[in-house]
Amino acid sequence: MSEVTRFPTIPQMLEMSDDELRSLDMYDDIHELRAEIAARPTPPACPPWCTKEPGHSYDTFPSHGENGGTEWTRWHSAKPSPAAKAYVSQMEVNENGVVRLLDEPKVSVWLEEGADLTADDAYKAGAELVNAAIKLREIQQGAA
Numbered sequence: 001m002s003e004v005t006r007f008p009t010i011p012q013m014l015e016m017s018d019d020e021l022r023s024l025d026m027y028d029d030i031h032e033l034r035a036e037i038a039a040r041p042t043p044p045a046c047p048p049w050c051t052k053e054p055g056h057s058y059d060t061f062p063s064h065g066e067n068g069g070t071e072w073t074r075w076h077s078a079k080p081s082p083a084a085k086a087y088v089s090q091m092e093v094n095e096n097g098v099v100r101l102l103d104e105p106k107v108s109v110w111l112e113e114g115a116d117l118t119a120d121d122a123y124k125a126g127a128e129l130v131n132a133a134i135k136l137r138e139i140q141q142g143a144a
């Protein structure tokens, strides 16, 4: 019988002890990542329509930006409820303090690939889509 071992994820490695990291030969990499995370920039104010907590943090680990700097990414969103499958969102990138909102706000939809919906689920998803479209129009017209 073989034992299945799973390599820890980066978030798990960030919580590991130095000895555990050395055993994985990840000590230097994770300490470098911890230093980058500790030095992450303070995000600017959200667009007025964003319903996340004010000053919400970056959603991703640092990566290499298109201009050669360290890039942090977060998504602003206007979600009517935490479980909403359709809502307005917009991506923000901070590369070495230069903050860019990418594209315009858009309606994001998250359904399972190949989802088979009951009639009730389909009505609910349709209503969420329409409500997200209404919210996006309000944002575009400066009313949100």
Ligand SMILES: [Zn+2]
Binding pocket: 046, 047, 050, 051, 052, 056, 075, 076, 077
């Ligand atoms: Zn936001």
